[in-house]
Amino acid sequence: MFRQYAGLEAAGGLPVTLTAAGASGVIRSRLYEVHKDGCEQLPVDPPGVYECGVRLMVDMWLEGRPEPGEPAEDNKRISVMQDDSGAWIDCTYNNDRDSICRTGRRK
Helix, strand or coil, rough: HHHHHHHHHCCEEEEEEEEECCEEEEEEEEEEEEEEEECCCCCCCCCCCEEEEEEEEEEEEEECCCCCCCCCEEEEEEEEEECCCCCEEECCCCCCCHHHHHHCCCC
């Protein structure tokens, strides 16, 4: 999660259009904490892929406006698995054809 948020910031933030006002802007964010809740293997997932809940403490603000004073909680569901070296991989966005996230672990 920290790599994803850092990548988003390195790319200049997240461009958005506020549909109610029709205005465009950029959302900036800063991740402070990540806490994993329970994980489970779903029957539709490849072998070794688990779906986990994570609680984030994050600041988000529209560029040009002041940053919030304190981070707020955000909850997400992500898919993860361990590769052969034991490193955890976030499979939520890593799902190309040859990815271990798509094929699952072979024993």
